[in-house]
Amino acid sequence: MIAADAIVKCLEAEGVEYVFGYPGVAICPFYDSILNTNIKTILVRQEQNAAHEASGYARISGKVGVAVVTSGPGATNLITGIATAFADSIPLVCITGQVDSNLMGSDVFQEVDVSGACESFVKFSYIVRKASDVPRIMKEAFHIASTGRKGPVLIDIPIDVQKAEIRKFAYPETVSIRTYKPTVTGHAVQIKRVIKELQKAKRPIICVGGGVHLSSGAREEVRRFVEEKDIPVVCTMMGLGVLPTNHFLFYGMVGNNGQAYGNRAMNDADMIIMVGARVADRSFSQPDLITENKVLVHIDVDPAEIGKNAGPTIPLVGDIKHVFEEFNKAEISADHSLWIDKLDGYKDDTQNASRRKRHMYSSTMTEEEINALTVNPEIFIKRLSRAMNDNAVYVADVGQNQLWSCANCVIKENGRFLTSGGMGTMGYSVPAALGAKLAAPDRQVVAVCGDGGFQMTMMELATMKQYKVPVKIVVLRNNVLGLVRQYQHFTYQDRYSVIDLGDSIPDFKLLADAYGIRYLQIAAVEDMDSGIEDFLSDDEATLLEVIIDPKLVV
Amino acid sequence: MSEVTNKKVFQILVDNNSGVLSRISGLFSRRGYNIESITAGVTAEPTITRITVVTSGDNDIMEQIEKQVGKLVDVRDIHELKPEESVFRELAMIKVRATADQRENVIALANIFRGNIIDVSNESLMIEVTGNSGKVDAFLKLVSGYEILELARTGVAGLGRGTKNVIYLDKLI
Numbered sequence: 001m002i003a004a005d006a007i008v009k010c011l012e013a014e015g016v017e018y019v020f021g022y023p024g025v026a027i028c029p030f031y032d033s034i035l036n037t038n039i040k041t042i043l044v045r046q047e048q049n050a051a052h053e054a055s056g057y058a059r060i061s062g063k064v065g066v067a068v069v070t071s072g073p074g075a076t077n078l079i080t081g082i083a084t085a086f087a088d089s090i091p092l093v094c095i096t097g098q099v100d101s102n103l104m105g106s107d108v109f110q111e112v113d114v115s116g117a118c119e120s121f122v123k124f125s126y127i128v129r130k131a132s133d134v135p136r137i138m139k140e141a142f143h144i145a146s147t148g149r150k151g152p153v154l155i156d157i158p159i160d161v162q163k164a165e166i167r168k169f170a171y172p173e174t175v176s177i178r179t180y181k182p183t184v185t186g187h188a189v190q191i192k193r194v195i196k197e198l199q200k201a202k203r204p205i206i207c208v209g210g211g212v213h214l215s216s217g218a219r220e221e222v223r224r225f226v227e228e229k230d231i232p233v234v235c236t237m238m239g240l241g242v243l244p245t246n247h248f249l250f251y252g253m254v255g256n257n258g259q260a261y262g263n264r265a266m267n268d269a270d271m272i273i274m275v276g277a278r279v280a281d282r283s284f285s286q287p288d289l290i291t292e293n294k295v296l297v298h299i300d301v302d303p304a305e306i307g308k309n310a311g312p313t314i315p316l317v318g319d320i321k322h323v324f325e326e327f328n329k330a331e332i333s334a335d336h337s338l339w340i341d342k343l344d345g346y347k348d349d350t351q352n353a354s355r356r357k358r359h360m361y362s363s364t365m366t367e368e369e370i371n372a373l374t375v376n377p378e379i380f381i382k383r384l385s386r387a388m389n390d391n392a393v394y395v396a397d398v399g400q401n402q403l404w405s406c407a408n409c410v411i412k413e414n415g416r417f418l419t420s421g422g423m424g425t426m427g428y429s430v431p432a433a434l435g436a437k438l439a440a441p442d443r444q445v446v447a448v449c450g451d452g453g454f455q456m457t458m459m460e461l462a463t464m465k466q467y468k469v470p471v472k473i474v475v476l477r478n479n480v481l482g483l484v485r486q487y488q489h490f491t492y493q494d495r496y497s498v499i500d501l502g503d504s505i506p507d508f509k510l511l512a513d514a515y516g517i518r519y520l521q522i523a524a525v526e527d528m529d530s531g532i533e534d535f536l537s538d539d540e541a542t543l544l545e546v547i548i549d550p551k552l553v554v
Numbered sequence: 555m556s557e558v559t560n561k562k563v564f565q566i567l568v569d570n571n572s573g574v575l576s577r578i579s580g581l582f583s584r585r586g587y588n589i590e591s592i593t594a595g596v597t598a599e600p601t602i603t604r605i606t607v608v609t610s611g612d613n614d615i616m617e618q619i620e621k622q623v624g625k626l627v628d629v630r631d632i633h634e635l636k637p638e639e640s641v642f643r644e645l646a647m648i649k650v651r652a653t654a655d656q657r658e659n660v661i662a663l664a665n666i667f668r669g670n671i672i673d674v675s676n677e678s679l680m681i682e683v684t685g686n687s688g689k690v691d692a693f694l695k696l697v698s699g700y701e702i703l704e705l706a707r708t709g710v711a712g713l714g715r716g717t718k719n720v721i722y723l724d725k726l727i
Contacts, residue, residue, distance in 0.1 A: 119577065120584050124627040127572070144627060179569050179630045304621035307614075
């Protein structure tokens with residue numbers, strides 16, 4: 001057996017279902033060995049998408065996503081995907097081929113120091129020097145990627161090592177990395193302190209982040225806790241979907257792109273429990289404020305996140321599921337009904353207040369009049385997501401479409417909302433949706449992107465066609481890079497620079513035809529409902545183009 | 555955020571993997587932490603390396619350094635070597651221009667600091683001084699009256715005093 005066979009055996013032992021990747025000479029031993037197994041390979045059309053597809057797959061399956069590409073340009077193309085996964089703590093194992101180990105360091109054809117390049121945005125990386133190390137390294141890589149704070153692990157393996165013989169193959173049953181032992185169980189004393197504070201709190205609120213989705217089973221525990229203890233919940237962008245959006249305790253997303261009533265709720269609270277959230281700039285532009293006159297509890301599996309941006313009153317390191325299991329055992333008798341009534345009032349205030357004018361060209365028309373003329377993407381997203389299945393997966397891209405999605409997407413009981421939150425990688429939605437659909441073929445998966453992001457990854461339509469992955473894609477078309485345009489409108493007084501996609505956008509109908517994908521268009525307001533119904537009527541790959549006004553601001 | 559800037563010495567025990575020093579120094583540079591000196595060398599257990607970093611910053615930064623470094627997969631242990639509980643040493647090699655008539659004076663200075671003369675030529679002397687950074691600094695100040703041709707400092711190595719904080723390597727393996 002050669003090392004490449006051993007890698008494949010390890011993937012089998014880890015229960016890997018799909019490998020997303022792109023071959024090249026330096027990874028050919030691996031792609032030869034994989035023919036001997038039932039692991040399915042997905043040939044992406046550009047390596048970045050291999051990591052995004054593995055990411056979408058990982059987030060929906062709860063397993064580790066696997067991407068395998070060749071050396072040099074294959075490896076560097078993968079990098080954006082790795083960084084995107086790192087920013088959102090998505091568990092990936094990325095394997096890159098490498099030139100012959102005797103030639104490493106001499107700048108030969110397709111050689112690049114990928115482990116050096118990725119140093120600061122992988123959880124760990126390996127360069128495999130000996131074939132006999134393969135089983136241990138594979139076991140460790142999957143372990144590191146999927147435990148503690150999850151993240152991508154890179155394995156760079158020279159072609160001669162892949163081809164080297166392994167005399168005896170045994171996949172290790174356990175991992176022993178003496179330097180890596182993440183804390184999973186929350187400290188009992190700290191848990192007691194939280195319960196005690198919660199008993200005293202008059203206006204508690206829980207802010208959930210992406211960590212709740214990453215800790216297996218945590219969502220149910222958190223939900224049970226807030227429902228039994230009657231505690232209102234807000235979320236960060238990554239925490240969307242922890243509670244369904246219509247949940248009676250859900251008060252929206254916080255941050256400068258969030259709901260005003262969510263931020264107001266945070267400001268008014270006397271106790272904030274941050275759960276699996278980084279307290280990063282987009283959610284908390286002034287982290288100092290959330291510690292002022294409040295009890296701040298910060299729960300995270302990564303101790304380095306606690307106190308990084310805001311100093312908590314009670315730090316609590318541990319896995320969210322475990323911590324909330326402990327919380328759920330506690331007896332708390334506190335009545336929060338006055339506080340909840342107040343928050344409901346905030347919600348009503350916001351919804352009744354006159355909204356910010358969203359169209360810049362008209363000072364005479366009312367919002368209603370404008371909405372009657374052009375498709376309002378916010379209304380469209382509300383209606384689309386409302387029409388989606390109970391357990392549908394909504395994948396938002398990056399840009400205005402992401403912000404409209406966050407604010408308006410209806411997430412149902414078992415629904416999921418995926419997006420590239422930390423990195424904000426344009427083009428994430430289509431490949432991530434593809435990976436998500438492979439992880440859950442029975443679920444409806446809808447990617448919503450702009451015409452800029454879509455053109456970054458529209459080559460994946462070929463992958464969708466080849467492997468018959470029926471992803472639904474919505475392209476909100478406005479012929480501009482809307483969020484940059486909006487920024488230039490406000491910050492540079494309408495000096496628009498390099499944001500016009502102009503008339504060079506391909507005819508999306510012809511494009512869909514070229515890939516054999518069903519095409520629909522919504523251009524007029526009156527077509528919105530019938531278009532959405534048609535779009536979701538089957539389980540076929542469909543491209544829905546929605547024409548929106550380029551002057552809209554979020 | 556606290557405004558107090560202070561200096562701390564961290565002792566880091568790491569697995570002697572390839573690239574481990576660059577992982578640590580890289581983390582310091584990209585997160586904007588200062589490194590005043592960094593030294594590394596294997597311990598009595600050949601698979602474990604001891605790294606001593608002298609760094610400065612406010613208390614929040616110090617806390618982050620400890621957490622972020624501690625999070626690296628290669629890192630076994632990081633803790634502060636508190637000055638009152640630790641011994642620090644640094645070695646400096648100083649090459650001074652000294653003609654025959656100046657030689658006596660330079661040697662006398664070196665003797666006061668228990669330095670050794672480790673190389674002599676017609677025009678120069680090389681002195682080896684060992685001690686904590688303050689002692690090395692003081693010696694350099696004294697000999698600065700002469701022309702310093704070349705200077706090499708190793709950076710700080712340190713160990714905690716007594717047996718209280720000993721990390722037994724055989725328990726790490």
